[in-house]
Amino acid sequence: MQTTLSDSLRSTPLGQEADSILRACVHCGFCAATCPTYGLLGDELDSPRGRIYLIKQMLEGATAGQNTQLHLDRCLACRACETTCPSGVRYGRLLDIGRAAIEQRVRRPLPEQIKRHLLRVVIPYERRFTVVLRVAQTLRAFLPPTWRRSIPPPQLPTSWPRSSHERKMLALAGCVQTPIAPNIDAATARVLDCLGISLVRASGGGCCGALSYHLGAQEDGLEFARRNIDAWWPHVESGAEAIAINASGCGVMVKEYGHLLREDPSYAERADRISAMAMDISEVLAKENRAALAPAGIGTARIAFHSPCSLQHGQKLAGLVESILESAGFELTPVPDGHLCCGSAGSYSLLQPELSRQLLLQRVLALESGQPTAIGTANIGCLAHLQSRTSVPVRHWIELLDPGASVVSLRDEGAQVELTEPTTL
Amino acid sequence: MTDTNDSADQLREQVRVAAHSGVPLQISGGGSKSFYGRATVGTPLSTIAHRGIVTYDPGELVITARAGTPLTQIEAALAEKNQMLAFEPPYLGESATLGGAIATGLSGPRRPYVGAARDFVLGVKLINGQAEILSFGGQVMKNVAGYDVARLMVGALGTLGVLLEISLKVLPRPATELTLVQHRTPNEAIEVMNIWARRPLPLSACCYDGDGLYVRLCGADSAVRAAHDKIGGEILTNAQNFWHALREQFHAFFDGPLPLWRVAVPPARPSLRIPGKWLIDWGGAQRWLKSDTDAATICRTAAEGGGHATLFRGGDRGGYIFHPLAPGLLALHQRIKNAMDPQHIFNPGKMYPNL
Amino acid sequence: MGAIMIYCPNSPPGKTIMKTPVTNVQPRNRRELIAALQRVLPSQALLSETEDLRPYECDGLSAYCELPMLVALPDTVEQVRAVLVACHERGVPVVARGAGTGLSGGALPCSNGVLLSLAKFNRILEIDAANRTARVQPGVRNLAISQAVAHLGLYYAPDPSSQIACSIGGNVAENAGGVHCLKYGLTVHNIQMLSFLTIEGELITVGGAALDAPGYDLLAFMTGSEGLLGVIVEITVKLLPQPERAQVVLAAFDDVEKAGAAVAAIIGAGIVPAGLEMMDNLAIRAAEQFVHAGYPVDAEAILLCELDGVNEEVSEQILQVREIFQQCGATESHTARDERERALFWAGRKAAFPAVGRLAPDYYCMDGTIPRKHLARVLRRIGEMSAEAGLAVANVFHAGDGNLHPLILYDANKPGDLERTERLGAKILELCVAVGGTITGEHGVGVEKINQMCIQFSASALAQFHALKHAFDPRGLLNPGKAVPTLQRCAEYGAMHVHGGKVLFPDLERF
Known part of the structure; x- marks a missing residue:
């Protein structure tokens, strides 16, 4: 497409990047077909192509106000459009640039600012989030059912393996995953332990930074990135072979550290190295001989796998987890429109509750359509979001491979979810 | 030439x-x-x-x-x-x-x-x-x-x-054609024709003349033989004559003085209740009717069946011939006629009065 | 004779041959129209701020842009009717739009008109498995129909390359084809009933649940009418049984002409392939970058020949086709190993247009159809013209039915590039007409090829088109300025292009 960005903008690295992305777009409209919000709303402005146009006109100096902000806010950043795009448009990157630009141009109403600020100062900090979560869990029983459903019940932590192997991989400390589902990291450690690898938690790390970065607070996001790099670096130097990430939303962010910090002289090189070492846990497993893994409860288990957007579109790892589960002996049920987002999308479920709810209902129907015993996924956000709407237990798929767990026991937890509204659209 | x-x-x-x-x-x-x-x-x-x-x-x-x-x-x-x-x-x-x-x-x-x-x-x-x-x-x-x-x-x-x-x-032209005959009741025939049409079979004609269900297959020899195995039925000799007679209305069904109606309906529609003699062609989509039932009844029944009726031959050539058009659609026809033939010199009234 | 009475005041860039400002909508009236439409539409369904209108300024042909006065996003037929009535009463042009993937600018808005998006009409209303039809709303995506009936062993045959995104309503408006229309026909062959609203708001149904409806074949007439006659609100499509087997043979050639000869040889052998597609080297490389289908990137041309039907017949024909390829000098030919590879072969072909976006920032897609026998000659001439113009051309085409899609690569940011591209495009289309073909096989005339209509049709034929348009839309409010040029426009275009009695391509035999 033709672009007429101002010379001053075009002389900045960000402007050049935006220009090159915009010019790769040929306006064919294929992207709209797989866009969850366009599917719901049917408005070009809520499609990737429309948003690209909104960003383009803003960068070209036209008026961009609350409407542009609204439509950019409605984007899930699921990047299904990138998978569909034949022209190779890096939409997700353009969206970040566009969101940062609109944030500077349009002041949000005060309540909205407060809400976003609260999200940014609570969610990425494990301790703060834990406090909020525990209070909510305590009050859970007294809340109306609709609220109750969205608060995950407490989960007891399980133990990490004691043995230490020569081969080491690094874990991401993360933010919300440990308070909500401590078993995921433990199960990951146990699975890697079976394969002769020790999973190491580096002290000083934390949130990957994605939440802040995609909420328009890009500098905050980069600060989180730098903290993680600092925490991991000594281990990298002493021979850790990979960063094994079991939350695909974080994985996609860590893999972008190199690009995002390329203008930061003191971090660029290390960030690049970290990104190169970052692997989704499925990538790790795919490379290992998995014969030693003997997951319990197979045979009876029919799994519906919800591939998180950050896994299939962000990291382009569509089909990998499915093939690992199948080779482990699980039966996978068909999931219609498996490219669609569940509506969790970072803070989206909190900021766009109505659209998020519609997408969730669609996804749960699709996932349940094959009558699975359990639903597997690869990102904590999707996990908690899906579980809020289904009585089928939702687990991180690595837990299904955990030699210490049984799929049957998963049922108990699912049963705790009270569904008062029928799951229909 | x-x-x-x-x-x-x-x-x-x-x-x-x-x-x-x-x-x-x-x-x-x-x-x-x-x-x-x-x-x-x-x-x-x-x-x-x-x-x-x-x-x-x-x-x-x-x-x-x-x-x-x-x-x-x-x-x-x-x-x-x-x-x-x-x-x-x-x-x-x-x-x-x-x-x-x-x-x-x-x-x-x-x-x-x-x-x-x-x-x-x-x-x-x-x-x-x-x-x-x-x-x-x-x-x-x-x-x-x-x-x-x-x-x-x-x-x-x-x-x-x-x-x-x-x-x-x-x-x-297809390499091979083969016609098979099966004996069926009318509604059975309609059902079977439509089941076949939903399957990837090399069909090229399907007709029921009140007695036999005739199905013509065409394509490569191997394809026709494979389809024959799936469908079953006796091979009709002189098949070309049969289809020619059907197309040209030499088939015995078309004999006799009664008006000939062409009733088009969605193909899977079961038999229509209009007294007369029926021949089902086009896999159920075109049904010939020899009947002296009044035009209004035939027209109404066809419409109720999701289709339309034409008085193909015989009857009153100045009365009902083609299924009436909805008023808006008829008006549009007239405007199209005016656009092509403003003086109304070409076959006026041949299709509908005032057209 | 009813000529179009209202024109878009601003023709697209490069096409500024005539401007007929008939803007009868003043700002005060605009406010009044907005108020009227607000009464009949939900609040989010009417866009009027420039910020919101801009992304609607073009369809899949982004070279031509025009900001609409308003965008309406109704989601019931009653709302569509109310919008049309309101516009008709006020003499406001209406341009209907589906998914906006068209490549001829058919949904280019009018600056003094309402852009009527039918994208919210995305529901499949009924699937009738026994009669093999589906009743759908116009905004349903082409591919969504086949996906919805796949479990019944059925599918909807026309498959334009944009089938993942394009809407069925747009397909009908343009009479869309696709890679399989050699055997299964265009949209017109695969629909059975249409309901549309006239500009006056009258609902008319043409065709029917039964074959060969009484009266004129308005089902065919509406198909491909590019939104100039009515606004389609419901469509009944035919469904076909999925073939028992489909197999694709890929052949590579070191010479485009040899590939052209192979196409003729296959048709000559009495084979009707389900699809027979050609891509030249530039297109092959672009598509390969996106899908990694294993296309031979150093070949001058590849042919994809799909054979479908009964298992035994497909096996026989594959052998025949491979032998023909060999005789015609294919450097390699192989059959897709499995369904995955077959899908991949097609994915590359279907994504070829936008994938060309990887080679150059912009492309301009032509759509001429020619008699197959002239394929090699026309390709050679396109190559020469491309060199003369200094613009690369990637060729992707439906070789089986002679439908060419030369993609002219250019850079819209370079001053003058678009104009040179348009001139080259015009010459390519005029070449197609000169060898007995047509300027558009399946994309529609839209705004892009409007001048070339003057070359393909006589003045009296164009006048006849206008008279027919008048029968549907006497005030000329539906999609004005598209598809059929005014005689005045043709006179001016002719004056520009024929100098001193010189005709284009004097060396070519005329038909």
Whole structure:
């Protein structure tokens, strides 16, 4: 497409990047077909192509106000459009640039600012989030059912393996995953332990930074990135072979550290190295001989796998987890429109509750359509979001491979979810 | 292809005179289907002298011929190159011309599986009501430039213009054809025909004459044999005669003085309750009825069945012939007629009164 | 004779041959129209701020842009009717739009008109398995129909390359084709009933649940009418049984002409492939970068020949086709190993247009159809013209039916590039007409090829088109300025292009 960005903008690295992305777009409209919000709303402005146009006109100096902000806010950043795009448009990157630009141009109403600020100062900090979560869990029983459903019940932590192997991989400390589902990291450690690898938690790390970065607070996001790099670096130097990430939303962010910090002289090189070492846990497993893994409860288990957007579109790892589960002996049920987002999308479920709810209902129907015993996924956000709407237990798929767990026991937890509204659209 | 003659100028002159005087024209070709439609009056205008194949390029799968060209001549030329008019135009008389086949828009037994006359029309040259010679469409497989006037002419019964030349898509003849017969009740036959149509079978005709269910398969020898194994049934000898008799209405069903109705319904529709004799063609989509039941009842029953009824032959040619159009649609027809033939000189009343 | 009475005041860039400002909508009236539409539409369904209108300024042909006065996003037929009535009463042009993937600018808005998006009409209303039809709303995506009936063993045959995104309503408006229309026909061959609203708001149904409806074949006439006659609100499509087997043979050639000869040889052998597609080297490389289908990137041309039907017949024909390829000098030919590879072969072909976006920032897609026998000659001439113009051309085409899609690569940011591209495009189309073909096989005339209509049709044929348009839309409010040029426009275009009695391509035989 033709672009007429101002010379001053075009002389900045960000402007050049935006220009090159915009010019790769040929306006064919294929992207709209797989866009969850366009599917719901049917408005070009809520499609990737429309948003690209909104960003383009803003960068070209036209008026961009609350409407542009609204439509950019409605984007899930699921990047299904990138998978569909034949022209190779890096939409997700353009969206970040566009969101940062609109944030500077349009002041949000005060309540909205407060809400976003609260999200940014609570969610990425494990301790703060834990406090909020525990209070909510305590009050859970007294809340109306609709609220109750969205608060995950407490989960007891399980133990990490004691043995230490020569081969080491690094874990991401993360933010919300440990308070909500401590078993995921433990199960990951146990699975890697079976394969002769020790999973190491580096002290000083934390949130990957994605939440802040995609909420328009890009500098905050980069600060989180730098903290993680600092925490991991000594281990990298002493021979850790990979960063094994079991939350695909974080994985996609860590893999972008190199690009995002390329203008930061003191971090660029290390960030690049970290990104190169970052692997989704499925990538790790795919490379290992998995014969030693003997997951319990197979045979009876029919799994519906919800591939998180950050896994299939962000990291382009569509089909990998499915093939690992199948080779482990699980039966996978068909999931219609498996490219669609569940509506969790970072803070989206909190900021766009109505659209998020519609997408969730669609996804749960699709996932349940094959009558699975359990639903597997690869990102904590999707996990908690899906579980809020289904009585089928939702687990991180690595837990299904955990030699210490049984799929049957998963049922108990699912049963705790009270569904008062029928799951229909 | 020596039998060619271009009389476009004479035809045009005749149209010019008629447009000037306002005296309507009664257009005819070989006269084989002049019974079809409503009775009309007017000065005869015959396209029979405007004849001959203009171009035929087997490699392009396209033939262009003048309206007065006998269908026999066209089909002979195609057969020589192992090709065919896939919609199997009914002649309904030896003198049938290409122009008549297109103006009536009738199709034979293959229609539900490969398409109707209109589906094979690529372009036409015609004379409009202002005596202008115009070309629409073309001689290539795909052409979406301008409105599809060429297909608008198909089945318009000459009420919109005088066809001069028609370009048609032709197809290679299948390597093998095989007809099978099974004995079924009418509703069973309808059901079975539609089950077959939902499966990937090489069907090219499917008809039930009240006694036997006839199914024609076509394609490569191996494909036809494989389909025979799946469908079952006795092989009909002399099959070509059977399908020819059906298409040309020589089949015994068509005998007798009762009016002949053509009832078109969604193919899977079970038998309609109209007294008379039925023959089910086109895999259930076209049903012939010999009956003296009143037109209103037949029309209503067909409509209730999701279709429409035509008084094909016999009966009162000045009364109900074609299914009535909704008022808005009829008004649109009249405006289209005015656009093509402002003086109403072409076959007025042939399709509907005031059209 | 009813000529179009209202024109878009601003023709697209490069096409500024005539401007007929008939803007009868003043700002005050605009406010009044907005108020009227607000009464009949939900609040989010009417866009009027420039910020919101801008992304609607073009369809899949982004070279031509025009900001609409308003955008309406109704989601019921009653709302569509109310919008049409309101516009008709006020003499406001209406441009209907589906998914906006068209490549001829058919949904280019009018600056003094309402852009009527039908994208919210995305529901499949009924699937009738026994009668093999589906009743759908116009905004349903082409591919969504086949996906919805796949479990019944059925599918909807026409498959334009944009089938993942394009809407069925747009397909009908343009009479869309696709890679399989050689055997299965265009949209017109695969629909059975249409309901549309006239500009006056009258609902008309043409065709029917039964074959060969009474009266004129308005089903065919509406198909491909590019939104100039009515606004389609419901469509009944035909469904076909999925073939028992489909197999694709890929052949590579070191010479485009040899590939052209192979196409003729296959048709000549009496084979009707389900699809027969050609791509030249530039297109092959672009598509390969996106899908990694294993296309031979150093070949001058590849042919994809799909054979489908009964298992035994497909096996026989594959052998025949491979032999023909060999005889015609293919450097390699192989059959897709499995369904995955077959899908991949097609994915590359279907994504070829936008994938060309990887080679150059912009492309301009032509759509001429020619008699197959002239394929090699026309390709050679396109190559020469491309060199003369200094603009690369990637060729992707439906070789089986002679439908060419030369993609002219250019850079819209370079001054003058678009104009040179348009001139080259015009010459390519005029070449197609000169060899007995047409300027558009399946994309529609839209605004892009409007001048070339003057070359393909006589003045009296164009006048006849206008008279027919008048029968549907006497005030000329539906999609004005598209598909059929005014005689005045043609006169001016002719004056520009034929100098001193010189005709284009004097060396070519005329038909």
